[in-house]
Structures are given as C-alpha cells and as structure tokens.
Amino acid sequence: MSVILSARALRKHYPKVKAVDGVSVDVEEGTCLGLLGPNGAGKSTTVEMLEGLVTPTSGEIQFRGKPIAETNYRDRVGIQFQNTALQDFLTVRDNLKLFAALYRRTSSIDSLIEACRLEEFLDRDHRKLSGGQRQRMLLAIALINDPDLVFLDEPTTGLDPQARRNFWELVLEIKRRGTTIVLTTHYMEEAYLLCDEIGIMDHGRMIASGAPAQLLADHFNDTVLELPAIEVDGRELEMPLVRKTDRVEILSVDVNRSVQQLIAAGLSLTHLKIRPRTLEDLYLHLTGTELRS
C-alpha cells in the first residue's frame, strides 16, 4: 500500500504553548488512522495541520509525495469537525448543494443521501436535526467531493449508543470503498473497531503508534481478572492487583493459576470477569489517570 499522507516533524508553537512538538505520521491509502489522546494532547492541532487549516510552525506535510501546497489538496480531502457550523436557515438539501458547488469533482448527491440515510429529513432546517442525524449530514458533506482522504474529528461525541453504532457502520462502508480515513476519538471501542493504525498523543508528542493489536501485544503480556471490590476487601492476596472504586483488577500472566489462587483464598467467583487488555488500558497506561483540562 502506498502512503497517501505523510507528516514529518510537525511543530506548532504558540507564544506560551507548544501545542504540537515534533509529530511524524504516515497514513497508508485505504486505511483508517485513529488519533487518541487526552484533552490538550495536541491531536486537534495535529489534525488541523494535516487538514491544511493550520500552518505548522515547522515540519512538512506531503500528499501523495508532494507538499500539500503544491497539490489540489482541498479538492481531494473531506472534513468533518465535531461541531461543524453551517449557515442558519439552510436545509440539509441546501447544504449538500452548496458544498457540492464548491468542488470541481463531486459525488452523486442522491447516492450520498441514500448512503448516509438522509431521505427523511432532507428538507429540514439543519439546526432542527438530532445529534445522529446531524453527524450523518456532516459526513455526507465531508464526502460530497468524493475525497481520497477524509478527516473525522470526534464524529460520535455526544451521540447515543444506537446513533454511534449506526455511524460506525457508515464509516466502515466508507472504508470498504477504499477511502482513507483519519479519525480522532475519545472512544477506545470506536478506535479499536474502525482503525487499522492508531497513534496516541500526549503533551504534543506521539507517544505510541501502530496497529491496535500489535500495540497491546507490545505493552502487555497479562490478562485482567475483575472482581467486585466488596468481594476482595479485607483479604490479603499475593497477586498484582489494582484497586478501582467499585472493583479490583488482578493482572495475571497465568489465568488458570490465578483463578486457583482466588479459589484457595476463599473468594466467591460468581462475579468474576476475565478480559484481555484493551485499548483503554493501554491509553491509561501511557497517558496516566490524572484528570486533564
């Protein structure tokens, strides 16, 4: 697979803040790259530089091997912000027509309406859409120019579980068509499901990147056994464990042996959960649990 988007040593320094401090990333054609990180980690600034909306202080971004300024980059990318603002009083159809007119190459509006399931509210003022409907409309706008590369910035934040899963289906459909996706999200489940590669950012730097499964394998060799905290309280266990508010996590490299130890300690295993390490574990492992602004 060829690299469609490549960034080298991207920096964005403001007078008092180093928002992004030397990020490099390659996005292969037809894949989905997920950028994860706490609030203030620099992922939004990184994505805005990759979108061509913010000029880097230093570093270079190439699209298909050429600096983006030397390409028809804006014609070839689609963008969906978390909260894309639009003109007041325009319907869904008006917005699709407007954005279609801004590009030289466009998708069929009818097929986008069908793909994003917009038929029911096509003539509704966009301000009167539900969260899920609005995100589907914004996705259709992001795809209006039949882009080679589409940026989705926290597209499912604030959606209910049904709307979120519905949106994931749409994104997977886009992937199947071969469109490259750069996604930022706070939902680890979403990143795991949709992304071929992920990058975890913190303090303006890329602190880990790779395929989700590979990253988990690189950082963990254990399995998590979860028990309600009330079952474990007051007992001494000779095993590595992490106490959470309502539960205790036992980190085990040998699940059979750990279960035997728990039985031997006289614990009830009725509510025992055994799960592999997840992206959320990795995320918290790398970025810590401290609350960010």
Place this chain on the structure above:
Amino acid sequence: MTPLFAMIRARMLEILRDRAALTWNLVFAPMLVIGVAMFVSNEPQKVLKVGVLGDVPALTASNPFLKTDAVDFLPQPDLDKAIDKVKRHSLDLLVDLNTQPVHYWMNDDSAKGRLVQSLLKAQAPDAELQTVTGSQIRYADWLVPGLLGVNIMFSCLFSMCHVIIKYRMSGYLKRLKGTPLRAIEFLAAQLVACTVLIVLVAAIIFTACRILLHLRMEGSYLDLLAVVTLGAMSIMSMSLVLSVRSASQELANGMLNLISWPMMIMSGVFFSLDGAPAFIQKLAAFFPLTHMLTAARAVMLDGAGLHDIAYPVTAMVGMICVYLAVGAGLFRWTLD
C-alpha cells in the same frame, strides 16, 4: 453552479428565511425613515446660511445685516450656481448687497429662508425679492435621499461586518477554509447577496416616499438604481475591511460606530456641507456615503445622468475595488 453563485444563493436563502430580520428590514426600517422624513419635512433647519454675492469682508463694514449673529455668510462668486443652491436648500437665502435696493433670492418652501428674510428686511426694508426660476425643491426632497442614505449606510455597515464575524465565531469560516472556495469568491458573494436585499429595501422606501410625500424624481430610475447599488457596495466593502480579522462583535460595534457617526454627520445627510471647513469637506470625500448622496440628489433633484455624476460614481467604483482588494488581501478564515 459556480462557487460564487452557490454562496450567493445560500446567503440569499439565509436572508429570506430569517423572517424576523426580513420583516424589520422590509417594514419597520422604511416606516422609520418615512416617519422621520414626514416629521422633519415641516421643521425648520437649525443653522442659517446666507450666500452673499461679492466680497463679504469688504461689504461687512457698510452692511449691518452681515453682522447678524447665528447666520453664516458665504461668499458666492457665481449667481446661477448660487441660485441653484437656494433651490436645493444648500443656502437659506442669497443676497446681492451691491445693488440698490438690495436684491435677494429665496426658496418659498424654506422656513429658514423666511426667517432670514425677516432679519434682512429689518436691516434693509426696501430689499427686493427676486424670482427663482424653475421649480423649487422642498426640504423633504432634499432630506429624504439623506435619510435613505443613512438607512443604507447602517444596513451595509452592520449586516456585512456582523455576518462575517458571526460566521468566523461559529466556525463556519473554518469549515469553508477546508474547501477550495477562495476568499474573494466568499466575500464577493456576501457583498452581492447583501446588496440585493439592501437595494430592495431602499426601493421600497423610495416608492413609499414617492407616493406619500410626492418625492421629486427628475432623473432616470435606472441611474438612481445604479447609484444606490454602487453606494451600498462601496459602504459594504468598507465594512468588510473592518471584519476581515475581527472575532469580536463588541470590537466591531466600536469600530462601526467610530465610522458611522462621522460618516453620517459629514456626508451631508441633514445639512449641506457648503460653508463647512475645507478639511471637513476633504474628509467627507473619503466617505462613500458622501458620493452616494451627491449622485442620488443630482439624479433625483436635478435630473442628472450618469455622465453628469461621473466623479461620485467613479469614486464609489474606486472605493469598491480598493476596499474589496484590501479586504480579500487581509482576510483570514480563522484567527489561530
């Protein structure tokens, strides 16, 4: 559809579907202007201006009338031009003190003219009123274009500037930045869409004034339409320059007030700039409203054609080009 026309269409839809704003613009704004026009059309002006044929300083010693307080005596070298000013209410009265008895000219419709006449008669009882040939211009005929101009000025300044700042603050401009749309296309679209609405409102006000006040209209309607369109576009282009890098409505309001009030006062809306200090007259030439009013009054009151108003028309076209070029050059989609 080209990006420019798509943006114009979108902005027009936004304007037309905003019923509250549209109702205000189409109903209340014209009512306000017409109401003020009807109110002031019977009110005397507060400043008295008397044109004097000949050398004022030399005549002052021998003519006590020229020492009258609260009257501005303005030397007039050309009789015909001075009589035109009387007709247009630029002068309240014209007097020739070199004749015996004294001759004077006055617009019958001018309340201030009659006041100055009584002052003159007190000093020179045998002064003779000379006939002002041709139709005389009522104060309302002279004032309404000014009021219309003020309405256009405020609509242009605030609509353009506020819309762009609103788009920037909401993030809409950031979204548009991610498309191939060029700044000049976006700005031109805003300019055209707002111009259509503002000229439409101006046409409604003008028509209402024609019917209710029998407003004088000597020239071509198309010429007047061209003048108002250019005037609106030149004022909006000026407003555009203020909005290109602003992200605060409050800051924009301050800047707009700083521009709008001097422009309203110095552009000859309520009173003629004849007799005003030279620097005021020079400063007024930088305001698009001055040129729009000069040209509109010439078309409406004197029946001037476009070739007669080539100077103000050229000035407005120049301002549109300069302000639009500066605006497009300085324009920022986002202020990161």
